[in-house]
Amino acid sequence: MLVRDYLMRNREIWPERIAYISETARLGWGEVADRSSRLAAALQGLGIGKGDVVASMSYDSHEVVELWYACSLIGAIRAGINPRYAPAEVEHLLTDSNARVLLVEGGDCEQTFDRVKAGPADLTVIGFGRHQRTYDYEQVLASAIGDPVLPVLGVDDILALSYTTGTTGLPKGALWRQGGVIESLVKSWMQTGVQPDDVYLHCLPAAGVPVCWLTHNVVNGSRVVIQRKFSAAGALELIEAERVTSVGWVPTMMLDVLSELAATPRDISSLRLVVYGTAPATPALVRQASQALGCQMQQWYGSTEGTLGCYAILSWEDHREALNGKPEILSSSGRPTLHCEVRILDDDLQPVEPGQAGNICVRSATLMAGYHNRPEETAAVLRDGWLMTGDLGILDSDGYLRIVDRKNFMIITGSYNVYPIVVENVLADHRSVHELCVFGIPDERWGEAVCAVVVPAADVTDHDALRAELVTLARDRLAKFEVPKRIDFVDELPRGTTGKLLKRLVRDEYWEKKDIV
Incomplete structure (x- = not known):
């Protein structure tokens, strides 16, 4: 099954079950599927077909979700543009991806786009929110005629371009395969223990990797609450109001949440799990968060090149052991995940001596197909089926992965x-x-x-x-x-x-x- 198959299944068996809650809408799976299908048909009416790139530049919203699913239906390639990028970076992404359509949110995002000096000549821009574009998102959906034509798709077809800053000074796009996305969604989230009745609070910018966090619920029909832009007070309000059970944060977000919670207590008793990652969290912060939040915690280690497919997870059991007398565990990134083989290799892909630092290398079905338009850089990081993550680390005798340095600083x-x-x-x-x-x-x-x-x-x-x-x-x-x-x-x-x-x-x-x- 591909992403679109899960979406259509959810429409059939859970049409009324709430799937997404945004600032402006509460959408059941049936409505999400219908709106995504209308958008897909509208994109085809604009000439978008399999393999064409459709970009989005916005803060997080249900429109971002619908574009993701629309691309999954017709085989288009979704490219997210971080709204914090400078105009020159936006221009590069649009040009490098050869985007045919751009979905842009009114306000800050539209103002940044208006400063872009060049881009694809045939780019069609669709605005949503309070915008000044000719094409309006809701009008485009309303004018869509018929159902989209669904092309034949396989696991190796590309679903998304996820851009990450490159060592050459310009963002580079990781090509995510349809099969890699599903492998990541099913197996990464399975290891969190997320259930169909869970309510996940999404706080991370979905232009890149977090789009998988935003749409993971398609595989089990659970609910996602979308915070458009993160604030600690807003996150706590949503946890209390929507009875959120799980959330993903980076350490700086946790710091803000703990400060806000101390100043203004909230009822967060529904919270079962906090997943954190993308940057190290100090043992002191983990202890503080565990006590204040009163829930389980997990740390994830992965990268854009792995389609979110996390390479290692520090489980709640690891956290408990660390908090009960083995604090050194918290300095690790956990143990390799079920779907990833992790090895420490030298530059010739040979194993290093036990306990010695080397290149953290990963082999998994979640790995990207390569970097878009960058064959040399692809060849440098994808070697004999292994991804050279660019991180240096050690696998200790207990199987914990410890990152000791990062290549290229x-x-x-x-x-x-x-x-x-x-x-x-x-x-x-x-x-x-x-x-x-x-x-x-x-x-x-x-x-x-x-x-x-x-x-x-x-x-x-x-x-x-x-x-x-x-x-x-x-x-x-x-x-x-x-x-x-x-x-x-x-x-x-x-x-x-x-x-x-x-x-x-x-x-x-x-x-x-x-x-x-």
Whole structure:
């Protein structure tokens, strides 16, 4: 069965069961399927067929859900665009994907799109909410004629392009297969213990991987409550009002929720499970959350290239053992999942010595088909059936996976990945920057913060003025989460005997100080 098969099954057997609750609608499975089918028919009326890309740029809503299912019906490829992306990044995604249709939300998203200078020549834009586009989403659905024509689809057909920031400085699209999505939805969520009567609160931006969190309920008919944009107070209100039983957060969200809950107590007794991931959570935070929330907790480790198909899970049993005398377990990412084979290999795909660090490599039916339009980068990470995750880790004698470093100095700030070269390429354009390096530094709230260490040009005398100009430059050309939170100036950067910049030495000095606020 593919995604569309599960959707049609739910329409038949649970037409009245509430599937999604958004800010503006409460939709049963029958209505979700009907609206998605009308959208699919409308897209075909616009010339969209199997393999054509349909993009969306919005905060989370039931329209995002309907577009996902519409693409699954007709074999179109859904590409999500993070609403926090800068116009240049939006332009790249539209051009790289060769999107034929863009669904855009009025307000901030539409304003960002209006600043895009170029894109596919034949792009049709459909607006929803309070927008200024010619095509209106609800009118498009209302004018759809007949049912969509369902093409033959197989497990290797592409359902989605999920973009992730690449080391070349531009987002790259992971091609998700129809079969990989279902493998991920069924087997990842099976291991959470989610049941058909569960109510899941969705708080994470569904432009990328979290779209699988948003639509996981198609496999068991459970309910998803959609929070358009995360706020701790709003999340707690929804948990109380909708009797939410499970939720997915990143550590910074948990911090906000705990602070809000302490200030304004809520009835969250319905909450059974909190799944957290995308960035490390400190043992202290886990203990605090476990006590305050009074529910089970799981940590997931995965990546975009795995179609959410989590590679390792730190189970509730692991958490209990850690909280009852084995705190070292909380420094791990858990044990490999049922559907993923995880090994620690060297650069030649040979096993490293037990207890030694090496490349975290994964083999699974959830793995992407490759990167869109990037054969060389695909070949570098998909090798002999293995995904080279880019993370370095250790599998200990008890089977726990411990991440010890990240290749290419990738920064995880909140729930977002930032590659230093992206930021470096922008800041280096400033005429007063002689040399620089960018890396992550400790941040109590975000886990890591983006830091730039700059060697200014010889004629620079006012560091404060240059710092302000660099921040302005970054805000104009980068996503908000990529803008440096700290910019320091030095006379020179350390180099090795070959002249190579020793970024690790600079970064390690900041981590050793542990005085970053």
